[in-house]
Amino acid sequence: MAAKMNTGQIAEIAGPKKANIFPNADVAANLISKAKRPLLVIGSESTTVKTNDGDLVDTALRAMKNKKVSVVATGHLVGEFRKRGVEKAYSMSIFVLGKHLSDPEWRGFDGKGPYDAVVFAGFPYYMEWLVESGLKNFSKLRTISLERSYQPNAEWSLGWMPEPDWRETVDKIVSSLEEGK
Amino acid sequence: MANKNVKLKFDELSSALGTFKGLEIQIGRIVDEEWEEPMGPTPKPSVGTLRSWDRKLLGRYKPFYMPFCDLCCLCTYGKCDLTGDKKGACGLTMAGQQSRIVMIACCIGASTHAAHGRHMLNHLMEEYGRDTPLEVALNTNVEAPHVRLVCGIKPQTIGDLEEALDYVETQIVQLVAAAHTGQEGDNIDFESKAFHAGMLDHVALEVSDLMQIATLGLPKGDPEAPLAELGYGTIDATKPVIMCIGHNVLPSVDIIDYLMDHDLFDQVEIGGLCCTAHDMSRYDKRSKIVGPISWQLKFIKSGIPDMIVVDEQCIRTDVMDQARAIGVPVLAASEKSCLGLPDRTHDPAEAVIEDLVSGKTPGALVIEPSKVGEIAVKTAMAVRKRRGENKLVNLGELSEIASKCRTCMECIRSCPNTLPIMDAMVAAKEGDYRPLAELNDLCVGCGRCESACPVDLPIVTMITQASKDELINEKYPIRVGRGAIQDVEIREVGSPIVFGEIPGVVALVGCANYPAGYGDVATIAEEFLKRRFIVVTSGCSAMNIAMTRDEDGQNLYEKYPGNFDAGGLVNVGSCVSNSHITGAAIKIANIFAKRPLRANYEEIADYIYNRVGAVGVAWGAMSQKAAAIAAGCWRLGIPVIVGPHGSKYRRMLLGDKDKEEDWKVYNARDGEEVYVGPVPEHLFYAAETLEEALVLISKLAMRPNDTSKGRAVKLSHYIDLYKKHYGAMPDDLHLFVRRGQDIPFTMKDEIVKILEAKGWVEDRIASPDPTLLDRLVRRRE
Numbered sequence: 023m024a025a026k027m028n029t030g031q032i033a034e035i036a037g038p039k040k041a042n043i044f045p046n047a048d049v050a051a052n053l054i055s056k057a058k059r060p061l062l063v064i065g066s067e068s069t070t071v072k073t074n075d076g077d078l079v080d081t082a083l084r085a086m087k088n089k090k091v092s093v094v095a096t097g098h099l100v101g102e103f104r105k106r107g108v109e110k111a112y113s114m115s116i117f118v119l120g121k122h123l124s125d126p127e128w129r130g131f132d133g134k135g136p137y138d139a140v141v142f143a144g145f146p147y148y149m150e151w152l153v154e155s156g157l158k159n160f161s162k163l164r165t166i167s168l169e170r171s172y173q174p175n176a177e178w179s180l181g182w183m184p185e186p187d188w189r190e191t192v193d194k195i196v197s198s199l200e201e202g203k
Numbered sequence: 204m205a206n207k208n209v210k211l212k213f214d215e216l217s218s219a220l221g222t223f224k225g226l227e228i229q230i231g232r233i234v235d236e237e238w239e240e241p242m243g244p245t246p247k248p249s250v251g252t253l254r255s256w257d258r259k260l261l262g263r264y265k266p267f268y269m270p271f272c273d274l275c276c277l278c279t280y281g282k283c284d285l286t287g288d289k290k291g292a293c294g295l296t297m298a299g300q301q302s303r304i305v306m307i308a309c310c311i312g313a314s315t316h317a318a319h320g321r322h323m324l325n326h327l328m329e330e331y332g333r334d335t336p337l338e339v340a341l342n343t344n345v346e347a348p349h350v351r352l353v354c355g356i357k358p359q360t361i362g363d364l365e366e367a368l369d370y371v372e373t374q375i376v377q378l379v380a381a382a383h384t385g386q387e388g389d390n391i392d393f394e395s396k397a398f399h400a401g402m403l404d405h406v407a408l409e410v411s412d413l414m415q416i417a418t419l420g421l422p423k424g425d426p427e428a429p430l431a432e433l434g435y436g437t438i439d440a441t442k443p444v445i446m447c448i449g450h451n452v453l454p455s456v457d458i459i460d461y462l463m464d465h466d467l468f469d470q471v472e473i474g475g476l477c478c479t480a481h482d483m484s485r486y487d488k489r490s491k492i493v494g495p496i497s498w499q500l501k502f503i504k505s506g507i508p509d510m511i512v513v514d515e516q517c518i519r520t521d522v523m524d525q526a527r528a529i530g531v532p533v534l535a536a537s538e539k540s541c542l543g544l545p546d547r548t549h550d551p552a553e554a555v556i557e558d559l560v561s562g563k564t565p566g567a568l569v570i571e572p573s574k575v576g577e578i579a580v581k582t583a584m585a586v587r588k589r590r591g592e593n594k595l596v597n598l599g600e601l602s603e604i605a606s607k608c609r610t611c612m613e614c615i616r617s618c619p620n621t622l623p624i625m626d627a628m629v630a631a632k633e634g635d636y637r638p639l640a641e642l643n644d645l646c647v648g649c650g651r652c653e654s655a656c657p658v659d660l661p662i663v664t665m666i667t668q669a670s671k672d673e674l675i676n677e678k679y680p681i682r683v684g685r686g687a688i689q690d691v692e693i694r695e696v697g698s699p700i701v702f703g704e705i706p707g708v709v710a711l712v713g714c715a716n717y718p719a720g721y722g723d724v725a726t727i728a729e730e731f732l733k734r735r736f737i738v739v740t741s742g743c744s745a746m747n748i749a750m751t752r753d754e755d756g757q758n759l760y761e762k763y764p765g766n767f768d769a770g771g772l773v774n775v776g777s778c779v780s781n782s783h784i785t786g787a788a789i790k791i792a793n794i795f796a797k798r799p800l801r802a803n804y805e806e807i808a809d810y811i812y813n814r815v816g817a818v819g820v821a822w823g824a825m826s827q828k829a830a831a832i833a834a835g836c837w838r839l840g841i842p843v844i845v846g847p848h849g850s851k852y853r854r855m856l857l858g859d860k861d862k863e864e865d866w867k868v869y870n871a872r873d874g875e876e877v878y879v880g881p882v883p884e885h886l887f888y889a890a891e892t893l894e895e896a897l898v899l900i901s902k903l904a905m906r907p908n909d910t911s912k913g914r915a916v917k918l919s920h921y922i923d924l925y926k927k928h929y930g931a932m933p934d935d936l937h938l939f940v941r942r943g944q945d946i947p948f949t950m951k952d953e954i955v956k957i958l959e960a961k962g963w964v965e966d967r968i969a970s971p972d973p974t975l976l977d978r979l980v981r982r983r984e
Binding site (some may be wrong): 032036037038039065066096097098099100101102104105109113115116117118120121124145146147148149152153155156158159160 | 265267268269270271272273274284285286287297298616619621718847848850851853855857859885888889890891892894895898928929930931
C-alpha cells in the first residue's frame, strides 16, 4: 500500500525548511535506488520495530543484499547483526556518525568516498530528529527517514501512517533495493 | 584573607601632620595574607583569560551542532532563518546561534547555583556570623579546592566565601552580556564562554555546600555517614505530611527545627523531593526522601501531602494547580518562585495559618526561612485533621475512566519516552491494570500525557493508583550525602588513579530524565563497582541508585562502602555537592602531585585531563544546571556522557580518533610533541543505549599518563564490556595499545592478532609526561 501525501503531518517543526513527504513507496524506492553510495543507518530501537521480515534488523539484512548499500548500526546494535551471523555491518555512535557525515572530507567506512544518500530507521524520535537537524544545517547530504512518524529535518520522510501501511511501504522499498542488487 | 568594607572611626587622632577630629576612613578591601602559597597566574580569571586553554580542548573536541530551532527570535529584526549557511540580520550564523544557546543555558545554570549560594550566604552570615569557621571536612586542609583554584583565595570563615561569590556574579553578568545581539559572533568563543560559565558554576556550588556544611552540622566528609530512608512507602500518610520540594534547604531546616523544638517529630511526617530532600537528610536523617524529581507530580497527585513547601529549582511551576486539585495549601519560600502568591512574610504566623487552613488563600509567600517552620507544621496538622480519612486520591474503578480513551495516540506522541500509554488504557478498559502499573517505573513524571489528552484522563494518577501496591513497599536505605572527599583519602588513591591501577572514577550525577526508567543508573553503578572503579554520585542519580535491590534484598548502599576508594560508592549529596567530585580531581593534582593550586587553573586542568581517569555520567540530565555542571567538567578536562535525552542539549563535543594530528601532546621532559592516541576520545557525548554508555565509560577512563599496568587494566574492562555488548572485539585497539606491556595478559593472543591486522607498531603511540601547555615543558632538547 502506498503512503499518502499529507501536508498536515503533526511534528516538531524547527523552521521553514522541512521534509518532503514521499507520495508513495515507489518514489522512495527510486530515490534510494538511484543513489550511487547509499548508507542505511539502523538505530537501537530496530529490534522492537516489527516488519514483514521480522524486525528492522532483518529488513536491513535484506537491504544489504544490494551490494551498493552500506549498513551502519548505532548504539550497541551491531551485536544484533553479529548474533544473526552478519559481520559486515559497521558500528558507530549516531552523533559521531552525524559529525562525520557533515564533514565533506569524510571518505566513509570503506574509504571510497562520501555517501550520497543516508537513510535512517529504528531510532527514538528525538534522536533522529536531532541528528537530521545537524545534517540539514551543516551538510549537503540527501537524508531520508523511513520511520513511521514524520521526521521534518530529513530531506525526505515517509510521514505518519498506520502500522500495516508502513510495513507494506518499507517492504516495497526494500524489495526494490533487493531487486536492484 | 581579604576583609571587605572596613570602616575606621576616630574621635580624635593626633599625628605628626596634626590633630584630626571625627575622622572616618573607609577601605574597600584589606588583604590579610596568611596563605604562604604564591599567587598563581590566573586569579579570578575574566571571560577571556582561559580562552587559549579552552581552544586547545575545543580544537580536539569539535562541536557538532544539532539545532532545536532554525530561527533566532531574540531581537526585532527577527525572526531570522539561520538554516544552512544563511545568516541573521545581525550577521550571526547557525553555529554561532547554537553555541550562544549553549552558553545561555550554562549561564542560567551557573546563575541558579550562584543565586542559591547568595541567598544562603546572606542568611547564614546573619544567623551564624560571618566569622563562623569554615570547618567542612575531617582530615582536610584543602577545604575549598575550587575557590582556591579559581579565585586564588583561601577562605577560613563563611564570610570569606563572599569574595568568591562576588567574583562569580560579576563574571556571569559579563557572559550574559556577550549573548546580546551584536556582541560575540564566533561559535568557538561562545563555547569558551560556556566553559567559563561552567567553571564559575563549580565555584558557586562549592560555596553553597561549604557554608551549609559549616553552619548546619551536615556530615563533614564522613564515609560512614548514616543511612536515611528513601521511597514513596516511607511516608506514613496517616500523619500530617509536609512535602518539601526544591534545592534550598533553609526553609526545611526551620521546619525540622520546629518539629524538634516542639517534640513533634513522631507526630508529623516531613519528606523531601529532589535535592532539598538530600540536604534535609544530611541535616537530620529522620526526615524522609520521597524520591527524585520524577516522583514530584506522582506524589502530589496521590493526595498524601497535607502541606507543600517549595523553595527553589526543579519545582513544578504548576504546583498551585496540583495542590489545589488535592485541596492542600502551598508555602512558597523563595522570591525566585513567588507563584502569584501574596507576600505574607511579615504577617503574624497565626494569621497566615488561619488563611491557609481555611482555604481563604491557596498559598502564601514567606521568604524568611525562619518563619516557615511554625507555619508549615501548624498548617499541616490542621489541614490533615480537616481532610479526615479520605485524603488519598482514589479515582474509583480505573476501567470506567479508561473507557473514555479515544485511542488517539496523543499521549504516546507527547510522552518523552513514547511509552505505550494508549495500550495500557486499552488493557485497563478490560480490567487489566498491569500494563498501567508497569509504566510507573518508566515514567519520568512530566505529566505531558495528561496535558495532551483530549478527554482529560488523569493518566499519571491512574498509573500511580494501578501501582499502589508496589509504591507502598517502596522503602530503601540511602547513605546520606557525606560532602567532600577528605585529603587523607586523596593521598591514598592519588597514585593508583593517576597511574591507572584504579581503572577510573565514575561520577553518576544529575536529574531523572531517564530513557528507560531509574534502574539503569543502578546498573551502571553496580557494573563499575564490581570492576573496582570508584563510583561517586549525587542528586537524583544518588536516589535512584538506592532504588534497586538484589535477590538478597540489599541495595548498593548496603553492599558497598562509602569511602573514596576502589569499589566505594560515594554519595556526596545534593546538586551543590557536585563540586566535591570535581574538587576531588583538583585535590589529586594538588595533594598527590603537589601541583600548585592557587589561581593555577590551566595547569591543574591539564593535569586532570592527562592523568585522572574520571568520567561524568548524567544519564537523566534535564536542566540548565546540569549543563553548567557538565561545562565545569569540560573545562577541567573531564569527559561527560549523557543519556539519550541529553542529546537535546543540541551540541556534542566529539573527538576524531583517526586524526592523528589531533592527539598530540608535549612531553614535559623534553618538549617533544608526541602522539598519545585518542584518550579521552570525547568530551561530551550522548549515548543512545545503556550498553553503549557502559562501554564508553570504560573507554573514556583512559589517559595518556596511564602506566602499562594501568592501561592493561583499563583495556581489559573496555574489551570485556565491548565483547559483552557488541558481540566482538573492538576494532580500535591499535589506537590504545602503546606497547606490548599494555596488552591485558589473558587476552594477549586475540589482541595481538588484531594489532597485526591493523599494522600496529610498538611505541608509535608515546608514553610521555603529557601536557598540552608549552610552558610546563621542563627542558628542551
